Amino acid sequence: MIGPSALSREFWETGQSAACPIYDMHGHMGPWSAIYFPRGETDQMIRTMDECGVRMLCFTHHSALRCPDLGNAPSIEAVRRYPDRLRAYCLINGNHPDLVERDVAAFAQYRDVYVGFKFLSDYFAVPLSDPRNRPAWEYADQHKLLVLCHTWGGSPYDGPAEVRRMAERYPNLRLLMGHSCHGEWDEAIKLARDLPNVYLELTAVFDDRGILEKFVRGVGSERMLFGTDLPWFDPHHAVGALLSADISDEDRHNIMHRNAEKLLAPFLGKE
């Protein structure tokens, strides 16, 4: 056992909790150049989700991130195979404005698939605020979509200054700070405090002991979202961090499912 709480006992003994399902707001799928994934394909990931009590995963297929020629098609295919378990973010890469224009124009055809857009600005060397990304931001703001941004401390492409710029410019969308501006924790807290449309997404945060407590104290668990980069990181690792952290079971419920349920309601026909 890794803690005294009721949730700890349940996860330790069964691997999941019926009362505390997980909504993983940051995932991927498929091969990636530098890493071996034992469970990287769709069916394997669904198995992991079953074992860990992950009710839904919002993801972007690695092919969308790394192969513009394939683009978002593999994400769409996977969601339509598992419509009760998966939703996708439509990847936007400003290096290919023609594809941005095409994918934004087609977005409405995939309302059963997409919950919003994904930006991986560090990897593309295109700042979030680059004009080539503008069509997606404007569309997301107009339709109150979720926008998951890879964010990293110190980055000129998606560090705190860029996040602030976009969240202020587009107040109607929900900006999910993937990795919570990793390393610039105080800036991430400040952003979430200052801007009501900014959320702290926790992928790669779970391995830094003490940050969960810092976020709960600094912002509150109502603004924190569970994420794992699945298939990169085992969801039980993340759950283990939440159960180990000096926070309450109410905080854990907020982070694992309540906040995501509210954000996803418009996209799941529950609002």
Add this chain to the structure above:
Amino acid sequence: MHFFDCNCYFGRPIRGSAAPVPTAEGLLAEMDRAGVERALVWHIAQLDASPLTGNPLLTEGIRPHPRLIGCWSLLPTQTHEFPAPTELFRQMREHRIGALRAFPQADGYLLNAITIGDLLEAIQARRIPLLLSVTRSVRWHEVHALLAEFPQLTLVICDHGSWGMDRYFRPLLARYPNVYIDTAQYLLDGGIESLVADYGAGRLLYGSGFPESYFGTMMLTLQRSRIPEEAKEAIAGGNLERILAEAQL
């Protein structure tokens, strides 16, 4: 399961840390909270300051606490800062030091036969575990080169990076029988299950990476992995018990 952590430290780091644990007593309190019974520990000053500073701090810190086994770090002997093998092993026995670490980049030497071969040969012959932290002070090609020179070394590869380093360490597991991998940073989904299927449960050691990581992350991951119960017990602590018992100090 009985958890015996192979990879945790105490002491105040020079870099910012969200939740440092300055003392051995603080470490034990956190171990009790998580349900970790024993630990093979080091002091952060061994890396941040010097083995000459950190090793004594470790020795003093663990002295009253038999649940903690120490892990000193090495220096080459040519500069007369570090004892020769026979004296080193005597001191290790005296101070409950069960294993050794090396931080060659931080300490400014090459981890090879020319530089530190006298110690490495003795360590290999006596099966004393050597722990290398990949993300702190050694690179993969250095680990590969070290094992080419000392193929029977009992080597525990720690902190190998959270972005799935299987393509670096699996060849070492396949070729060298005394290489072990710790679980700290082995966050890879399905990683434990896959590694056990390919190399058996005997090659993986529970390590937390505490205080930078929580004890509970890899505890829960191991507990819920799809491997037999006896494999979980071995990884949680049995393997570390065995390799420490095999060391001839």
